[in-house]
Amino acid sequence: MASTPVRNKSFSTVNSDDIIYFKKILGEKGVVEEEEKLDDANTDWLRKYKGSSKLMLQPRSTQEVSQILHYCNSRCLAVVPQGGNTGLVGGSIPVFDEVIINLRSMNNILSFDKVSGILVCEAGCILENLISFLDNEGFIMPLDLGAKGSCQIGGNVSTNAGGLRLIRYGSLHGSVLGLEAVLANGTVLDMLGTLRKDNTGYDLKHLFIGSEGSLGIVTKVSILTPPKLSSVNLAFLACKDYTSCQKLLSAAKTKLGEILSAFEFLDINAMDLVLKHLDGLRDPLPSSKHNFYILIETTGSTESHDKEKLEAFLLQSIESGLLTDGVLAQDINQASAFWRIREGIPEALMKAGAVYKYDLSLPPEKMYDLVEEMRGCLGAEANVVAYGHLGDGNLHLNISTRQYDDSILTKIEPFVYEWTSKHRGSISAEHGLGLMKANKIHYSKSLETVQLMADIKKLLDPNGILNPYKVLPTSVLPQRGEEEPKKEA
Numbered sequence: 001m002a003s004t005p006v007r008n009k010s011f012s013t014v015n016s017d018d019i020i021y022f023k024k025i026l027g028e029k030g031v032v033e034e035e036e037k038l039d040d041a042n043t044d045w046l047r048k049y050k051g052s053s054k055l056m057l058q059p060r061s062t063q064e065v066s067q068i069l070h071y072c073n074s075r076c077l078a079v080v081p082q083g084g085n086t087g088l089v090g091g092s093i094p095v096f097d098e099v100i101i102n103l104r105s106m107n108n109i110l111s112f113d114k115v116s117g118i119l120v121c122e123a124g125c126i127l128e129n130l131i132s133f134l135d136n137e138g139f140i141m142p143l144d145l146g147a148k149g150s151c152q153i154g155g156n157v158s159t160n161a162g163g164l165r166l167i168r169y170g171s172l173h174g175s176v177l178g179l180e181a182v183l184a185n186g187t188v189l190d191m192l193g194t195l196r197k198d199n200t201g202y203d204l205k206h207l208f209i210g211s212e213g214s215l216g217i218v219t220k221v222s223i224l225t226p227p228k229l230s231s232v233n234l235a236f237l238a239c240k241d242y243t244s245c246q247k248l249l250s251a252a253k254t255k256l257g258e259i260l261s262a263f264e265f266l267d268i269n270a271m272d273l274v275l276k277h278l279d280g281l282r283d284p285l286p287s288s289k290h291n292f293y294i295l296i297e298t299t300g301s302t303e304s305h306d307k308e309k310l311e312a313f314l315l316q317s318i319e320s321g322l323l324t325d326g327v328l329a330q331d332i333n334q335a336s337a338f339w340r341i342r343e344g345i346p347e348a349l350m351k352a353g354a355v356y357k358y359d360l361s362l363p364p365e366k367m368y369d370l371v372e373e374m375r376g377c378l379g380a381e382a383n384v385v386a387y388g389h390l391g392d393g394n395l396h397l398n399i400s401t402r403q404y405d406d407s408i409l410t411k412i413e414p415f416v417y418e419w420t421s422k423h424r425g426s427i428s429a430e431h432g433l434g435l436m437k438a439n440k441i442h443y444s445k446s447l448e449t450v451q452l453m454a455d456i457k458k459l460l461d462p463n464g465i466l467n468p469y470k471v472l473p474t475s476v477l478p479q480r481g482e483e484e485p486k487k488e489a
């Protein structure tokens with residue numbers, strides 16, 4: 001079980017002089033003390049984690065972020081960087097009274113080069129706004145996820161968000177060409193390169209991609225964006241068993257090749273849940289129920305060729321028995337409706353009650369064994385729902401119950417983590433460790449690796465003010481103090 005963090009007593013508490021200072025550098029608007037706004041910022045999307053910060057700062061420039069951090073570091077005020085607050089592991093909310101630094105006012109697109117496709121923007125840009133901007137320019141973001149309407153690119157980079165198109169465009173470690181980050185002491189690291197090739201020693205930007213704001217605050221990013229291709233096709237398919245899903249994946253990789261741009265799966269429990277809890281959705285394959293559903297998207301540049309290729313592949317898969325049913329989206333509205341089924345699962349789970357979430361990387365051939373074992377352990381006590389980015393070996397295992405209940409949790413954990421570790425998987429494929437899994441890191445990383453991570457953290461943030469209690473276990477970064485955090489749920 002997780003050891004609950006205690007407030008690090010070496011951290012100061014915000015006082016009136018601090019507020020005067022912050023108002024001087026940020027103006028009244030940049031300093032948020034209203035209860036209602038703070039309540040939102042203190043609560044995560046899942047309503048599972050709740051902090052008690054009394055202060056949110058909204059800088060408008062890198063220089064302001066630098067001033068804030070320099071000051072907080074000298075005062076030993078802990079901070080939590082926050083973007084759209086769409087995280088699922090409690091990474092972007094305060095655990096106690098950390099000062100929230102929200103980057104939403106830093107939302108400018110700084111440049112876009114149509115020849116190279118390189119976009120440079122500030123960290124607070126909302127992902128969907130970047131997608132629309134690029135669409136007008138004839139390009140796309142290499143990243144797409146359900147939370148695109150609120151998540152910010154700085155948060156995406158800081159968490160190395162994965163999403164629906166990773167199978168095609170790779171992770172942000174590949175697409176982010178450069179970034180600017182501010183260290184705990186206010187030092188601005190300008191690594192905002194736009195070069196495809198740069199082998200001048202250590203590529204330190206990678207430390208900030210996926211470190212969840214624990215090493216510095218990302219303020220600007222440069223991203224390589226692919227050109228928009230004219231022909232996008234989406235199929236909603238059904239398989240009778242998990243083995244067929246896997247075989248379909250491997251066939252899709254070889255037969256569709258470079259045009260494959262998404263391969264997502266949901267099981268029957270996920271499908272039932274989404275149809276029950278979300279309004280206006282229709283089962284695309286209504287003639288019968290299926291054990292597994294797959295979304296295959298292709299993106300290419302030759303309409304007739306791509307469609308023919310996909311149709312031929314689907315026909316073959318039906319003939320060979322890999323597919324039991326399927327339908328191709330006839331237009332963009334139908335494609336959106338299909339995507340809404342897949343992207344709506346997290347929302348449907350929230351509506352269904354309490355949910356325990358696990359975001360695992362596992363060898364695809366083993367993935368569903370875990371789901372079945374979990375069902376065996378929990379029986380009728382919970383609804384075990386499985387879906388995810390099958391093409392990337394990423395399972396979203398969600399256990400839905402009426403309410404949070406420790407007797408259920410003890411059946412799930414440490415079982416899920418041990419199982420994942422035994423199969424050399426990762427306990428966080430894409431959501432990060434945040435608060436939820438900081439003390440579980442050893443299931444996926446060796447002792448020596450965790451120690452080196454802790455040493456890096458100490459080097460860059462000696463006072464430990466940046467997003468404390470997250471990512472790394474308290475045992476390697478000892479906290480002094482006894483205060484218990486307020487717990488919700």
Ligand SMILES: O=C(O)CC[C@@H](O)C(=O)O
Binds near residue numbers: 343396
């Ligand atoms: O809610 C989840 O477990 C997954 C959320 C997100 O990563 C998704 O792929 O829909």
Ligand SMILES: [Zn+2]
Binds near residue numbers: 162430
């Ligand atoms: Zn996901």
